[in-house]
Amino acid sequence: MDTIVQFFNGNLLLIYLLIFTVILGFEVISKVPTVLHTPLMSGANAISGVVIVGAILLIRQSDPTDYFSLSLGLIGIILGMINVAGGFTVTDRMLEMFKKKKAKS
């Protein structure tokens, strides 16, 4: 209990931030038309590729001879980069059909 209380009081702003981020995440999405479900999913997926930042930091922190960390980090970067590069690209392609208009009216 104490730990939790301390953690809470100590990280108050962080907790605010997290809760607000969650609300924001909900809010931003809550009125999406069904047609955008798949592109949105795809876009969100691309954003989750932000995990690549961790992989970069991992490699940068690693000793140049720590091949275990380096190679796993490399794998991480590759995986993350595929997610990021492919993710945004495929989302953009999905959204291509929304290019046109609104005309007239």
Place this chain on the structure above:
Amino acid sequence: MDTIVQFFNGNLLLIYLLIFTVILGFEVISKVPTVLHTPLMSGANAISGVVIVGAILLIRQSDPTDYFSLSLGLIGIILGMINVAGGFTVTDRMLEMFKKKKAKS
């Protein structure tokens, strides 16, 4: 410049929080139908009465003999309380007409 940088780095989470709060404030409102403009304004006004918290804290922190602070604080509390009590009540009354239905359909 240094001050700003230091402030920025020192209050990073606070800044995140503020920015996110602003975005949230925008987001939460952005799709309000025109019929709700006035009630929403009224409701937001009532929330801005949160300034009463400051007045309460002011009085609680004041020396019981510091009549200057106390009396100004008292005025603050009265003003704030009018805003809060009246604000929420009047909003509720405005919203009364939304009570009914949706029927049928």
Place this chain on the structure above:
Amino acid sequence: MEVVETIESSFLVNLLYLLGAVAFVWGLRLLSSPDTARKGNTYAAIGMGLAIIGALIEPVQNGGNNNYGWIAGGMIAGALIGFPAAKKIKMTAMPQMVSVFNGLGGACAMVLAIVELFQNQGTTMGLGQAAIVYFTLLIGAVSFTGSLLAFAKLDGRIKDKHVTFKGHSILNNILLLVVIGFMVFLMINGGTQGMIIGFLIVSLIYGFSFVAPIGGADMPVVISLLNSFTGLSAAAAGLIFGNQLMLVGGILVGASGTILTVLMCEAMNRSLFNVLIGGFGGGAVAAASDDGKVAKTANASDVAIQLFYSQSVMFVPGYGLAVAQAQKVVKELDDILEANGVDVKYAIHPVAGRMPGHMNVLLAEADVPYPKLLDLEDANSALPNTDLVVIVGANDVVNPAALDEPGSPIYGMPVLNVWEAKNVVVLKRSMSPGYAGIQNPLFFHDKTKMLFGDAKVSIQALVAEVKNL
């Protein structure tokens, strides 16, 4: 032991504040949809309750003094003023009331800043700290006098022309410069009590002057803007008191108030700049009868809500319906209303339109069932029990002059006594007369509001708004 207690209680306080903040956010969110708005208001009020409880138990410096008596007295007094005022106020005067409340909130922030400044008199504040306090003072003061003037204008106590003059906006710009210059000076150099009071006065004057040139019809926009100002001042006060909830709540109001202000301007088809520059209801269609009476205008969303929450609605089609070819959209609106339990009828005046049976042809085209069409007699006996009459491009056939102005060329013609219904909305493009070429006193009737524009466009807007509800 003591330390633990402090931590524990501050945990509770933090939790209360956090919940309060979430309640504010959620409340605002719910407030923005008609179905949930009331619940939203309740949530926000609960958040406020949590905030106040938090403030009452938060561990403070000089702990122990507390002065709960003062607090209780103030709160009770405030509540005793606020509640009844809000309860008694007439529906139509509510925007004024909100404006007053808002001004008082601003005044509260202003007072806090004054105390802070006076208490810190002599000691040197950090620049940031000073900026925050003066900002609170300025914004609170502007919100205070601005809101009170807005109230007075909306309530008709002060006429636009009493408080403004040509070139007012130049004065305002000068005043703004003065205020900001003063503030920067005080921030950097600190100020004597006199200077602080001077700054206070200038701020108050600026608030008044800022609102003065803005047209009475634009007041709701200004109130919304001032409301977001109050929010900012509350947030700044939150920084002064190191209170995260005031900060979050204030910022929230500031942000949503700003966006709301913009939306309100958009709904009036104007820019915020345009509104602030003023010009006395510039864009609004001003319409006055010979004897100086003014026709009230409505907007689609007001009418939509009236339609939706009516038990019985009577459409009165006229030649304008035919010109606009609005028969099918009227039927669409009818269908939606019926689906929501509204009883919809049509009052067909014998000479509505330009040929015998003109309205019949059109409404048959739109497939309005015959039993919904009432002729003059039936309509006139149904009208007193009708909640809302929507006149779609009719004019002469609803002209009360036919009954009570012996001099009128239509005196003696039986008309639809629409003014016997509870509310009347007239859809037409302008104030121009109908076939008979005479003015229609109905448009200036107490119960009447005008919704200007092509009837088809207006009805389409109503359909969209009603679907939103």
Place this chain on the structure above:
Amino acid sequence: MEVVETIESSFLVNLLYLLGAVAFVWGLRLLSSPDTARKGNTYAAIGMGLAIIGALIEPVQNGGNNNYGWIAGGMIAGALIGFPAAKKIKMTAMPQMVSVFNGLGGACAMVLAIVELFQNQGTTMGLGQAAIVYFTLLIGAVSFTGSLLAFAKLDGRIKDKHVTFKGHSILNNILLLVVIGFMVFLMINGGTQGMIIGFLIVSLIYGFSFVAPIGGADMPVVISLLNSFTGLSAAAAGLIFGNQLMLVGGILVGASGTILTVLMCEAMNRSLFNVLIGGFGGGAVAAASDDGKVAKTANASDVAIQLFYSQSVMFVPGYGLAVAQAQKVVKELDDILEANGVDVKYAIHPVAGRMPGHMNVLLAEADVPYPKLLDLEDANSALPNTDLVVIVGANDVVNPAALDEPGSPIYGMPVLNVWEAKNVVVLKRSMSPGYAGIQNPLFFHDKTKMLFGDAKVSIQALVAEVKNL
């Protein structure tokens, strides 16, 4: 000097991260409206760019090693795989692709957690720290194998029946308990490398098994759920690396992914629980022809977007239009589409309906202008250049069997060759046949999608959706 530099650069990094976070939020926001979705994606991508730059210049422990070579190699390799894959993939296979990408993202988080665990081998982590790392590992691993299985199912490489069995959900529950128990054990006691690998394997198995019983048709929902899992693992990894952007971005994806999942379920009229329990496309209207071909179903919003972004649309009314009395809503849809630059025509088959000129009567009632009505010949020559055909309750008159099935009772009757258009949507209530009582191969055509329901209701839904765009 050195200190200052660090502070300055960390200010820059913090600013980059902050901008990145805002870009993510704004991007997501824009992504949720068709008009701005593309811009939103770009914003989010820019945010990602900022994040990566931030990560590359952030001052780190052991600073100076950097190993930029490794990083560059990895990023180039990843980009070289990711870009072309995304570019080449067929439109229809995009959801699979997303699933794969998502799985790789999860795998990345998983790898980070493994390294973290292995590096901290021996040292004692705090409970919180440990919880975070194991959580990252678990979630990343589940997302990884789950997504890959989802891909395989969607791509038709694995059939539902190959990977599940009766009582699968019991197995899943047991597996879940095992995984969580294992994790708690490891958190508290720490683990050997072997145990960590064991945990990894169990997690991977659980991910696979979790997705296995879920029907192929429900895969998009599952992908969305796994996507929010990946977000959470990224956020957890952010805690490991003390990186606020990973945290914020991950939480954002976690939250919006969750709500998106719920919305997707709602759009299918099912609960998330219902989907996860599985049952192979349970709610969907399954419709198979004699030779086992399956008719594809569409939902209103898919069709709406197709309508809206078509250059030319052809309605084919049939007896079902008359039964549903949908003529007026069809006209309404027509009006909206025309207002948005879509060229709308009607193909009237000579025997559509139940009496000569049946469609003419109805469409005249709805005021469809005569020049919009094409007879059989004109329609058939216009069809190959038509983007989208919407068949409103017609059946026999669009039956290709009339052309290519000599045994069919309607063989030889001229029909509307709707399959020559680019896309076909059929609005009817069920798969039941029309007047002639024979099955219609059109419904199983590659280009055809079925939108089931009363024609009037369906068109009304389309109107609402198109208005949304």
Place this chain on the structure above:
Amino acid sequence: MIVGILKEQNDPRVALVPIGAKKISGLGAEIWIESGAGDQSYLSDASYQDVATIKPRNEIISTADMIISIKPGGDEVLSAMKSGATVISMFAPYNDDTVVENLKKYPVNAFSMDMIPRTTLAQSMDVLSSMASVAGYKSVLKALEHLPRYMPMMITAAGSIKPSKVLVLGAGVAGLQAIATARRLGAMVEAFDTRAAAKEEVKSLGAKFVEIEGAADDTAAGGYAVEQSEAFLKKQRALVQERAAQADIIITTAQVRGRKAPLLVPQETLDKMKPGSVVVDLAASSGGNCANSKQGEVVEYNGVKIIGDSDLAAGMPQDSSTLFSNNVCNYLAIMIKEGKLDLDMDNQIIRESLISSK
């Protein structure tokens, strides 16, 4: 006071229907009606029983204080009436200068209901409007009796039929009603009129107004028609002729009070029309809008049938009678007070409709 209703001599209608008779009784008058007066409007003597007295024609003529008819009675009636009695009918004095002169010969007060001013107030007594409305409706049905083609579009297994084109010339009361009726039946309707307001009125019924560009701007004239240049009028006439040549049905209703009806469909236009087309000329009795048209006859010219009929309202006698009767009731309501004729000569309606007084 006795109000007498005679059986119309050349018209199936009757000037007062039973409901009307009841209303007039309510004003304090007694109603005498000739036996069989309502027969052709499907109103039997029996239906009048409770509200009127059936009397022989002669007795009515010689005894009644007021006689109301649709078509004016001839010398037979007027000469036998009491001196100082009142006669109400549609005398159409604007078409024939001798009408008033002739009336002066008899010691009666004559009111012509077609002289009631067309003010807003008088609309409920405006027999011209109510009868024109019937005529406009009926004109389309009359045309369809003779049109050898479908009016609406029909895409059928036996071939596609194009919708008929209908051109309405003169968009007054009758013209507008014709437009509405033809539109209902799915025709493509165009119309033309010289009145400035007509364009909007035509469009308000969803039909097309035949228009050419270059019309003089009338915005400054406050809605009144401004004079158009001769070049413009010529161009317009040409366009109307062009549209006429395409039409399957032409309905002409153009009249100028007190003048011969304008010739809108001349012979050369008829020559260009498709065989089987139909022209209905509602202005036939005042000279005709169409060449060759003869009141009361169907003339065939070059395969085009020309129906001259200014009396179409008579073709729908029951409702026409009812409407006429309602007009009469509203009119009498301002003339009869407590069973006595009580004429307020300040009243524009009464003043202008009194065309001859003893």
Place this chain on the structure above:
Amino acid sequence: MIVGILKEQNDPRVALVPIGAKKISGLGAEIWIESGAGDQSYLSDASYQDVATIKPRNEIISTADMIISIKPGGDEVLSAMKSGATVISMFAPYNDDTVVENLKKYPVNAFSMDMIPRTTLAQSMDVLSSMASVAGYKSVLKALEHLPRYMPMMITAAGSIKPSKVLVLGAGVAGLQAIATARRLGAMVEAFDTRAAAKEEVKSLGAKFVEIEGAADDTAAGGYAVEQSEAFLKKQRALVQERAAQADIIITTAQVRGRKAPLLVPQETLDKMKPGSVVVDLAASSGGNCANSKQGEVVEYNGVKIIGDSDLAAGMPQDSSTLFSNNVCNYLAIMIKEGKLDLDMDNQIIRESLISSK
């Protein structure tokens, strides 16, 4: 091969219009047509000039390999035709057993277009449908010729007119078209039919269906009505009577192939109808759905006009001829190959429509 078209003896229509003649020429046949054959359909001899040869009647009859007519030619034609020639017409053999017997006397092959099976495939040759459709449309116009009232609702300064009530009995092709037409003109339309599918079809036109429970099942009868039990017919007559008493117009189209038409509006129903109401009986020629109705006549009974007309399609000769001609073309397209009659007796359409062969 020579295809001959005669001037119809008692019908304004013509079996082949110029466009049709062109199509048949395209099949390799030569068209001979009697002078004036198209006159009453507004198709002059000149309009046939390019696609047919004008020949004297006798020459056509004696020379043509095939003679097509709408109404069957009598002995005058049949006896003078070449042996082995073909004659196509609407013989209606189901109504009269002697028709086929009589035809057997002549050395010709007789095809009856009204015997073409009503399959989906044969719809483009289905003269019953195309003519019934015209008749249904025309039936409403015919009723309106005689109705002394407005059909649509009218709220006017001269009073409010209620919309007419129309009752359609028999909702086949003609009935449905009548419903649609009356609805267009603003009537309140009710309809009744014994076929199970009729209810939905009636509603699909926005009209009300008068429902009676207990109709015999006809799903097996291939679209044609089956005979109903006497108890049922009684119940139905009772309800019809009730609705009829309210109706301003009744249109009856009920037929049962090969039988006398059912009596749906008996005398006692007529007795209850409002005077001025109108009945149009499209089944008049096969016995009539309405008491008192006589084919080709307008009978007045008790103030109700009863129009017996099974030949209404003839009242709109131009479009009727066009539609019939289109049907004929589609029919001949499966009979004539390269200018020669080439009968595929496996074809149900040909098989069933051939009613007498040499």
